[in-house]
Amino acid sequence: MKRLIENRIIIVRRQTRLDELIVRFNTIGQARFYIEHLGSSFEEYEAEHHKYYESLDSVKNLVTSIAKMQVIDRSFLPNFIFAKDDIIVVVGQDGIVANTLKYLNGQCLIGINPDRSRWDGVLLPFDPPNIADVIMEVAQEKRDFKTVTMGKIQLQNGQQMLAVNDFFIGQKTHTSARYSIQFNGKEESQSSSGIIISTGLGASGWMRSVRTGASGITKQLTTQKLEIKSNPEDTWSSDWLTFSVREPFPSKTTGTNILYGKIQAGKMMTVRSQMGENGVIFSDGIEKDFLEFNSGMEAKVFVADLKGKIII
Numbered sequence: 001m002k003r004l005i006e007n008r009i010i011i012v013r014r015q016t017r018l019d020e021l022i023v024r025f026n027t028i029g030q031a032r033f034y035i036e037h038l039g040s041s042f043e044e045y046e047a048e049h050h051k052y053y054e055s056l057d058s059v060k061n062l063v064t065s066i067a068k069m070q071v072i073d074r075s076f077l078p079n080f081i082f083a084k085d086d087i088i089v090v091v092g093q094d095g096i097v098a099n100t101l102k103y104l105n106g107q108c109l110i111g112i113n114p115d116r117s118r119w120d121g122v123l124l125p126f127d128p129p130n131i132a133d134v135i136m137e138v139a140q141e142k143r144d145f146k147t148v149t150m151g152k153i154q155l156q157n158g159q160q161m162l163a164v165n166d167f168f169i170g171q172k173t174h175t176s177a178r179y180s181i182q183f184n185g186k187e188e189s190q191s192s193s194g195i196i197i198s199t200g201l202g203a204s205g206w207m208r209s210v211r212t213g214a215s216g217i218t219k220q221l222t223t224q225k226l227e228i229k230s231n232p233e234d235t236w237s238s239d240w241l242t243f244s245v246r247e248p249f250p251s252k253t254t255g256t257n258i259l260y261g262k263i264q265a266g267k268m269m270t271v272r273s274q275m276g277e278n279g280v281i282f283s284d285g286i287e288k289d290f291l292e293f294n295s296g297m298e299a300k301v302f303v304a305d306l307k308g309k310i311i312i
Contacts, residue, residue, distance in 0.1 A: 055114035148308035165202030170194025
């Protein structure tokens with residue numbers, strides 16, 4: 001079959017909740033027994049599963065007709081080598097888009113919403129039937145894209161990590177973390193349940209939850225309510241990161257003065273671990289993919305030079 005475009009199309013897929021249950025319980029029957037034994041409906045898991053694979057198959061069939069194609073599971077992203085002219089198609093949810101962007105180097109990413117009845121899909125503007133036309137336009141450079149600013153953390157041993165949405169620095173168990181923080185020429189030791197560092201894109205995620213909680217507490221204490229807005233797309237490329245310290249604890253040896261701020265492009269925040277064990281850094285909610293961050297380790301946090309490109 002004659003290909004209409006020369007670019008290789010990489011389709012990134014994810015596991016459904018039913019896939020994960022089958023891995024855990026070996027068979028659909030055992031998975032059904034477990035879910036129904038808990039009093040939940042197994043039909044919802046099946047319906048979500050079937051709709052996802054229906055959408056995935058539709059995307060694969062359409063792509064096959066116009067280009068070379070390869071399908072990979074999100075778990076293979078850290079070890080997959082993308083070519084410079086690859087076009088990446090992600091079959092959602094939003095989280096897999098963020099996870100995929102970290103492993104690209106300027107390639108265009110197209111987000112597909114497999115089921116609009118279930119997923120809002122802020123990063124998934126396209127539906128399966130439109131994918132062939134969108135790919136053709138991307139290959140011909142006729143499609144606009146949004147630039148996405150990412151955050152970067154680098155340890156003194158050379159290890160590094162990118163974030164499309166946010167970083168977490170703290171204890172693996174989310175219990176009290178001990179560290180020192182240096183920002184804007186000031187430094188203090190702290191004890192808290194961790195630090196959240198968000199990009200402009202991630203401001204509508206974990207950071208929004210942090211701000212909403214702070215707003216609720218402020219309202220109770222002062223009767224004033226902080227305005228919590230949803231994240232507009234024009235902040236995706238903003239060259240800054242926002243950090244917030246969660247549940248800081250004041251004591252004779254720990255302070256609460258450096259709790260919230262913006263890390264502008266060209267600037268840096270430094271965090272030094274004082275945790276004997278279980279200190280971690282992970283990004284975009286992927287707790288299994290972490291950097292160890294125990295006593296003596298130093299993390300430098302700054303805006304990454306690398307930018308993501310999401311097709312719109």
